[in-house]
Amino acid sequence: MTADNRTDKDRQLDEARVGFQDTALTTDQGIRVDDTDNSLKVGERGPTLMEDFHFREKITHFDHERIPERVVHARGAGAHGYFEVHDDSLAAFTAARFLTTPGLRTPVFTRFSTVAGSRGSADTVRDVRGFAVKFYTPEGNFDLVGNNMPVFFIQDGIKFPDFVHAVKPEPHNEIPQASSAHDTLWDFVQLQPETTHMMMWLMSDRALPRSYRMMQGFGVHTFRLVNAEGRGTFVKFHWRPKLGIHSLVWDETQKIAGKDPDFNRRDLWEAIESGDFPEWELGVQLVPEEDEHAFDFDLLDATKIIPEEQVPVRPVGRLVLDRNPDNFFAETEQIAFHLGNVVPGIDFTNDPLLQARLFSYLDTQLIRLGGPNFPQIPINRPVAEVRNHHRDGYHQMTIPQGQASYHPNSLGGGCPAVGGEGAYTHYQERVDGNKIRKRSESFGDHYSQATLFWNSMAGWEKEHIVAAFRFELGKVVHLHIREGVVRNLNQVDHDLAVMVAEGVGVEPPAGAAVPNHGHGSPALSQDHDPVQTVATRKIAILAADGVDAAQVEGVRTALTTEGAVCEVLAARDGAVRGAGGEQVPVTRALNTVASVLYDAVVVPGGEASVRALSEDGDAVHFVSEAFKHGKAIGALGAGAELLEAARIGSPPEPGVVTGAEGDLEGFTSAFAAAAAAHRHPARDSKRIPA
Ligand code: HDE
Incomplete structure (x- = not known):
């Protein structure tokens, strides 16, 4: 945030911000500390003394550092x-x-x-x-x-x-x-x-x-x-x-x-x-x-x-x-x-x-x-002014002045004043009724919108939902619970209930509990009018010694210009040697990352590089796994050999882009489009051992 677009809240927080540059270590009482690594003892090997106030304060504060985590939403x-x-x-x-x-x-x-x-x-x-x-x-x-x-x-x-x-x-x-x-x-x-x-x-x-x-x-x-x-x-x-x-x-x-x-x-x-x-x-x-x-x-x-x-x-x-x-x-x-x-x-x-x-x-x-x-x-703290008669309590940080901490008062001139412009007034809603513990009948339909959601999903979204139910119920030990869930799902959609039942050892329901109403709401699908951009997407470029340095640079420049974040990954950190002897800096070593941390992967050409990658199990696995997860995969020139090693080269699959040595521009624009699509679910990936 630049100096001129700082918000009021940011300026307010400045009062609480504490820097440590060029400062000396002190106790909470502001006393400078001469040694924070050795407690005060009787003799070098002796017991620690209670009078070591710095030791006591340091440990006591540490002992009380934790507060309860949120009962939900803790992370x-x-x-x-x-x-x-x-x-x-x-x-x-x-x-x-x-x-x-x-x-x-x-x-x-x-x-x-x-x-x-x-x-x-x-x-x-x-x-x-x-x-x-x-x-x-x-x-x-x-x-x-x-x-x-x-x-x-x-x-x-x-x-x-x-x-x-x-x-x-x-x-x-x-x-x-x-x-x-x-x-x-x-x-x-x-x-x-x-x-x-x-x-x-x-x-x-x-x-x-x-x-x-x-x-x-x-x-x-x-x-x-x-x-x-x-x-x-x-x-x-x-x-x-x-x-x-x-x-x-x-x-x-x-x-x-x-x-x-x-x-x-x-x-x-x-x-x-x-x-x-x-x-x-x-x-x-x-x-x-x-x-x-x-x-x-x-x-x-x-x-x-x-x-x-x-x-x-x-x-x-x-x-x-x-x-x-x-x-x-x-x-x-x-x-x-x-x-x-x-x-x-x-x-x-x-x-x-x-x-x-x-x-x-x-x-x-x-x-x-x-x-x-x-x-x-x-x-x-709000940026709006806070004035009221709340007083005392643990950790009171303000010093309320004056005699009057009640309303109405004359000793404080009637302040803080009640009402006036901008005062919150509750909406006046007329409500009549008997006291009653009962759910309104208008809350009674639990299935129609579940069906609406199901009907609105694209084919791959439905597959993922069925797989999720199968995974979750597969972890449920008690069969009657699995059966109960399938019974409920049969109220949503019969096909859904059958597909889930078949995966979790439950007898599929014989017929639909209710006919599917057939309505959908297209806006509920992630496939509906998707925003497609490579901006901020993380793209891995795999390299080894002998990589075509011009291709690495060309791909990186083209994708970075569109806002993507490119990282060169190799078996070791530092740099790899390009085919022409150039130094190609490595962003991260392969053993510290994994394909799951990237949105897409590119394999540039350079025969020695591709040969080395094809013999490196981590590199092959990287590409196979990216394929399995539907990510865009690009290979330039000899790079296609790594796709063969990963068993994903042919037949052509959606989101797998190959380019001839000389066609950097055509390749990068096709690859960028594939990466912008986020995932390519229509792939035959079940056969991939990753
Ligand atoms: Fe919360 N919820 N909630 N919740 N909730 C909390 O408040 C609660 C509900 C939501 O980043 C708690 O300070 C009840 C719906 C968020 O700090 C707690 C009910 C929605 C966060 C609490 C609900 C939410 C909370 C735990 C049912 C979406 C984290 C710690 C009547 C509209 C906020 C805390 C943060 C946190 C109670 C249901 C959203 C216990 C009783 C519905 C995003 O007070």
């Missing part, structure tokens, strides 16, 4: 940035200034997360991803605490502890870590059919994002916008990534979890460090209040989407993440999101999941961050 990564609205057209619907003031740059901090795994778990597990954005608006903080899937597992928040207990590692042996493939989760799922729609999303590739920068975000619930006249409009929030929506494949994710458990976190960090600032478009679906009951589902039911074909997503503004945190704990770990943080112009609905969340976030943060003053932690 996350975050970044600073800003939000800018395109125009003032939402002013008819909301009074929120950050949504209606063009030119206003609202600082944000965004945290992405997995849900089930603990803080040290791998990034690429099958899971929902959290997508939480804190907007530091001039009217106070607004938190949009969403996920990368538009629906949720349950309809009423009172079920949340049950759901989370079921998905987390099992209580007797704390197995498995960060995985839904176990008995308790699927037991809950089979008995709680409202989970069906979300389970379709979770079994789809949406649960395996290639990058946080390439996933959608959703507010999930129906919220309410309220305009200056107090008129309400229902709203669903959407985030759309500029780089398109792209996923990994399951085999790849499992391998990445070992090769680089920080894969998504690293990707976000590196993109921002290299100036490829991740960007999303905020969109809204607006529903007039009079249309509340115009749908065949309930707007208050968080297991339902509003199909985009029914209510289009209207673009609102852009979110850009352009600065990594200075300190993970101080910022990413201590940030506290809360659905209840709203600004004038945004309000809630009676969605019972939303209502429960309104209680939970503040409650959990009181224990996680150790008391009621956590809003004073730098990353949580």
Whole structure:
């Protein structure tokens, strides 16, 4: 971030930032320390003395370094940035200034997360991803605490502890870590059919994002916008990534979890460090209040989407993440999101999941961050002024002046004053009813939208969903649980249920429970209108001594110009010798990486190089595995021999691009197009032993 586009939040954080350049080591009391490597002892070999205050302070602080991890969404990564609205057209619907003031740059901090795994778990597990954005608006903080899937597992928040207990590692042996493939989760799922729609999303590739920068975000619930006249409009929030929506494949994710458990976190960090600032478009679906009951589902039911074909997503503004945190704990770990943080112009609905969340976030943060003053932690502080009568508590960081800490008061001149311009007023909604523990009948259909999702998938997406169900249920020990899930799936689609049943040793259902309604929503498919670009894609160039240095350079220059990130990989680090004796610098040694960490691979020519690579099991495996995962593979001239060694040269397969020695330009443009397509699922890859 350059000096002139610093946000108000950034300037505020300066007050808390501490540098260490050219400083001396001190105790917490500011006393300079003469030795931090040897404790104070009686004699050189003697016992340590209690009076060694530096030793005691150092150890005590260390002993207390850990705070509880988040009960869900413990594993996350975050970044600073800003939000800018395109125009003032939402002013008819909301009074929120950050949504209606063009030119206003609202600082944000965004945290992405997995849900089930603990803080040290791998990034690429099958899971929902959290997508939480804190907007530091001039009217106070607004938190949009969403996920990368538009629906949720349950309809009423009172079920949340049950759901989370079921998905987390099992209580007797704390197995498995960060995985839904176990008995308790699927037991809950089979008995709680409202989970069906979300389970379709979770079994789809949406649960395996290639990058946080390439996933959608959703507010999930129906919220309410309220305009200056107090008129309400229902709203669903959407985030759309500029780089398109792209996923990994399951085999790849499992391998990445070992090769680089920080894969998504690293990707976000590196993109921002290299100036490829991740960007999303905020969109809204607006529903007039009079249309509340115009749908065949309930707007208050968080297991339902509003199909985009029914209510289009209207673009609102852009979110850009352009600065990594200075300190993970101080910022990413201590940030506290809360659905209840709203600004004038945004309000809630009676969605019972939303209502429960309104209680939970503040409650959990009181224990996680150790008391009621956590809003004073730098990353949580609003840029708007904070003045109230809250006092005392652990870690009070301000020095409230004056005698009056109550309202009304005369001793403080009546201040801080209540009301006035910009004060939040709750939307006035008339509600009548008896107290009752009951689910509304309008929440009763658990299958139609699961079917809608299934019907909307491309062929390869359906294959991945079936494979995911087979994998997950294959890990479930109790047969009756597998059977229960298949029974539910037969309510979604008969073919789906049969395909899953056949893979997991369950008797396939004889006939459809209900006929498939046949409707789809094209926008739900990742195949729908995909964004195709090589920008920020990681491309491996395999080389050994004797490589054609001009080709390496030509490929690298062409792809880098289009925004790709190219790395030369060889058996050893340093450099390889080009065919003409040139030094070709190596970015990484093959033993430190793997094909799963790249989006595409190129094998340049140079006979000696290709011969050496063809005899190197790691290089051959690299190419085979990239093929298996549907990645673009390019070979120039003699490079094609490595494809033969990997058994993928012929017959021609989608996304495998070969080029003649002299046709660098034709090759790079065909290869770039293949890499931009992200993956080529229509390949015969089952035969590949990788
Ligand atoms: Fe959360 N959720 N949640 N959740 N949630 C938390 O708050 C909860 C739900 C979401 O990066 C917790 O500070 C309940 C839906 C995100 O810090 C906790 C229910 C959606 C994050 C909590 C839900 C979310 C959380 C744990 C059902 C998507 C991480 C630590 C009624 C719209 C935010 C914390 C971050 C975190 C409760 C359901 C998103 C326990 C009770 C639906 C992105 O308060």
